[in-house]
Amino acid sequence: MFRSLAALLLLSAAALADTSDGDALKGMTWEQVVDQARGGTVNWFMWGGSDTINAYVDGYVAERLKADYDITLNRVPITDAADIVNQVLTEKEAGVTDAGSVDLIWINGENFRSMKQADLAFCGYTAMLPNDGLVNWDNPAVANDFGVPVDGCEVPWNTVQFAFAHDSAKTPEPPADMAALLDWIKANPGRFTYPAPPDFTGSAFLRHVFIHAAGGPDSLLGPFDQAKFDEVSAKTWAILNEIEPSLWREGATYPTTVTQLNELFANGEVDFSFNYDPAQFGLAVEAGTWPDTTRSFGLSDGTIGNTNYTLIPFNSPNKAAAMVVQNLLLSGEAQLEKAKTEVWGAAPAIEIARTAPEVQSGFAAIKTHPSVIPASELAKAALPELQADWLTAIEKGWMETVGN
Amino acid sequence: MSTSLRTLAALALMAFLILPLLPLAVWSLAQGWRFPDILPAELSTTAWAYALSPQSGVLESFGITTLIATATTLIAALVGLPAGRALGLYRFRGRGLVVLLLLAPAILPGIAVVFGLHGILLRAGLAGTVAGVILAHLVPVLPYMTLVLAAVFSRFDPTYEQQARTLGATPWQAFRTVTLPAILPGLLTAALFSFLVSWSQYLLTLAVGGGRVQTLPLLLYGFAAAGRNDLTAAIALLYILPGLLILALTARQITGRNTALVSGARP
Incomplete structure (x- = not known):
């Protein structure tokens, strides 16, 4: 038994x-x-x-x-x-x-x-x-x-590929590239901010500025290069410190998460939010968190994808x-x-043509979704993601020179 | 004069307690509530429908959280009663040290305890289980239970027990008919504290439960961190229910209107 x-x-x-x-x-x-x-x-x-x-x-x-x-x-x-x-x-x-x-x-x-x-x-x-x-x-x-x-x-x-969101009822014509965005920030004080790194999304925005300062991603691909970093980062910090007085609350404080940025955008305190996954914009509109007039865009000099x-x-x-x-x-x-x-x-991770x-x-x-820019549209100007060592160096440098 | 002042104070206190909950109620029904709107543009029950649907797991979480908090409170009472009695009634060598050790978990920040505790429970095979989470919750809960009961027993006169015993009561009868009614208000207060301390644990549950024991605070934080104010508000309103319910049920006992303690207190 x-x-x-x-x-x-x-x-x-x-x-x-x-x-x-x-x-x-x-x-x-x-x-x-x-x-x-x-x-x-x-x-x-x-x-x-x-x-x-x-x-x-x-x-x-x-x-x-x-x-x-x-x-x-x-x-x-x-x-x-x-x-x-x-x-x-x-x-x-x-x-x-x-x-x-x-x-x-x-x-x-x-x-x-x-x-x-x-x-x-x-x-x-x-x-x-x-x-x-x-x-x-x-x-x-x-x-x-x-x-x-x-x-x-x-x-x-x-x-996913990084994209910006704006309210078409308030800012019908958003800036087309990074240079235009930086000019827009200076012309519209208090209407833009970005989450402080190490927030995932804020850090990605920082890398867009970094690539812009380097004049394109080509010299940044591959392993970390200290000399190159010193040269580009000096320009990057100069740009970011220049726009800081024009940021939300004069840059005295930054949102710590992308959730906070999303909330500022929802309440109309700033005019742009951004995300690595543009599908999130459509979800936010469907949840009633964001206005129906939300639209999204990439930058003509490219946005980072991963x-x-x-x-x-x-x-x-x-x-x-x-x-x-x-x-x-x-x-x-x-x-x-x-x-x-x-x-x-x-957006799928597979080749659609093979299905x-x-x-x-x-x-x-x-x-x-009308609020989500199609992936094919974004893909026309895509930037590669930098290696993790670049990423940590940029985050650390920001904290020492901009976010101090 | 003094009555109207008292009424005013009571109203102010009620407003202080209830007003912060009003935006929660509105948020849980809001579909699009953005600055500068005073009220939401549209009302909707989608957040409640999601929170109460079996898919969201909120109700399941509610059950698990209730089970954990109740079990933690019961175990804490079983341990805390004799411990509180010893601390309240007797002077003994090392009593101060025992009190200090008991207080330690309530004084130390939780994060200092969490990782060591997780390691111990992991080796014992209890990490990721409800039993492990209950054991972990006992750490912050026991000080409240024991110290409240110690205070209660310090005002308890044990000669009442002796009288009952000389009149032929068994130890259990003496406890049930003499000691328990005397300490009941204190015991209920301690139990209320214990339940709420366990009910609101976040860090300990996250670390020891390893995400597999999903209590309400974990779910709540997940939606709050994602900026979903509507879902957060609906779950938060469910979250405060047990506290209110227990308070309503035990309020009479706790205020001590009918306690043997007061009338039997030492001069």
């Missing part, structure tokens, strides 16, 4: 497959991975501040995972991915190597660099995903995450199921669904 009970327990334990062993998974075929994934649960830690994005993940994605693979998706809303990087690091230090609490993270940039450097990421498996073929890995903006080679450690999810990804930590106990989630997110159908204006409006004909026509039929 007891023996059979014990056997039963053992059996049921085996059925709840532990797929923490990533190397074993890499030796399998995709069908075997999917078999291992069935019945699993994936704890996906992602920024949870948008009810629309949450609804896409809890609705479309979770329902398809349940129906097609019997996988339970547990979306864990977070405020800052850096907290989760620390959590995985603490787990590693405590010796938790096969029973981590995180199975999937929405990530990019400095957080990805931290995870890769500290060996916290599960790597070298992405080519196994059947939908990996839809990704254009020859595109350096996809193969590198803020200049750090991806090396099969994460799977692209969305591409890709964001999903990553499986080294100690996830549900790697097989997490891989199935990543594969589903990458599929033409799932990318099309989130590209729809009423769902999210996120099935009905997916392609679906993408062609999408009407972007």
Whole structure:
């Protein structure tokens, strides 16, 4: 009696497959991975501040995972991915190597660099995903995450490109390029500001000024160059200190987050907001936070674009199921669904031309939100993202010379 | 004169407590409320519909938060009763040190305790579980429970218990019919504090729960940080419900109208 009970327990334990062993998974075929994934649960830690994005993940994605693979998706809303990087690091230090609490993270940039450097990421498996073929890995903006080679450690999810938002009822003709924007700021004192770095979005605005000061991005690509940095940063700080008296509250204080800038814009205290993901403008209008007359634009000298990804930590106990989630997110159908204006409006991370004909026509039929500049429009003037060392040097320099 | 002054003071106090909540109520129904509008351009129930939908997880969070705060309070009462009694009634060597140790978590900033605590609970396999979060909440909750009860017991006359015992009561009967009614107002006050301290924990829950134990403060902060004032307001109004409810239910006991403590207090 007891023996059979014990056997039963053992059996049921085996059925709840532990797929923490990533190397074993890499030796399998995709069908075997999917078999291992069935019945699993994936704890996906992602920024949870948008009810629309949450609804896409809890609705479309979770329902398809349940129906097609019997996988339970547990979306864990977070405020800052850096907290989760620390959590995985603490787990590693405590010796938790096969029973981590995180199975999937929405990530990019400095957080990805931290995870890769500290060996916290599960790597070298992405080519196994059947939908990996839809990704254009020859595109350096996809193969590198803020200049750090991806090396099969994460799977692209969305591409974004920086854009500015304005209220067409108040500023019908926004500046066309960075030089015009700087002139506009001086001509309209108190009507512009930017979030202080290390805010993600404020830091990106700073890099636009930096690239403008350098006369273009070409000399800034590649590894960090101290001499070049000293030369360009001197010009950058001069520009920023010159406009400072014309900023909101005479530059005595800066918003600390892009959320605060968004609120200033919503209340008409400043005339521009900006974001790495222009889809956010449409979401803000739909939520009633921003006026319906909100429109967006890029700069004719280009705006910075990047890709964001999903990553499986080294100690996830549900790697097989997490891989199935990543594969589903990458599929033409799932990318099309989130590209729809009423769902999210996120630009795809895959090559549309490589998808099935009905997916392609679906993408062609999408009407972007009137407040969101179409990705194809922005892509006409795109700037590459600088490597992470440039980024930290610029942020540090700003704090010493402008934000002091 | 003094009555009208008192009424005025009561009204002022009520305004002070209730007025800050009014914008929350408006925000939770606002669809587009921007400066310089005095009132929202449009009213909508979308924020409430989202907050109350099963998909948003707000109601589930509400349940988990209630469970954690209730369990934390009960455990704290079980530990705090004997501890508070010992501290309140007896002088013993090292008593000051015990009080200091008990007070420490209430004095130290939470962030100083969080990371060590997370490491310990992680090794014990309790990180990311409701049980682990309850244990972690006990750290800031216990000082309130124990010290309030110590104050209550310092005014409690144990000879009443002895009288009950000489009249043939068992220890449990003596506790239930003599001690408990005497300390009940204090116990309820301590429980109210404990519940609310646990209810409002953010940092400890985030670190120890690892995001997998989603209490209301975590959800609330997520939407506040994302600038969604409508959703934040709707969840915030749900968030203050239990505090108001408990206060309403226990107000009579706490004000001490019918306590044995006052009449039985030492001269």
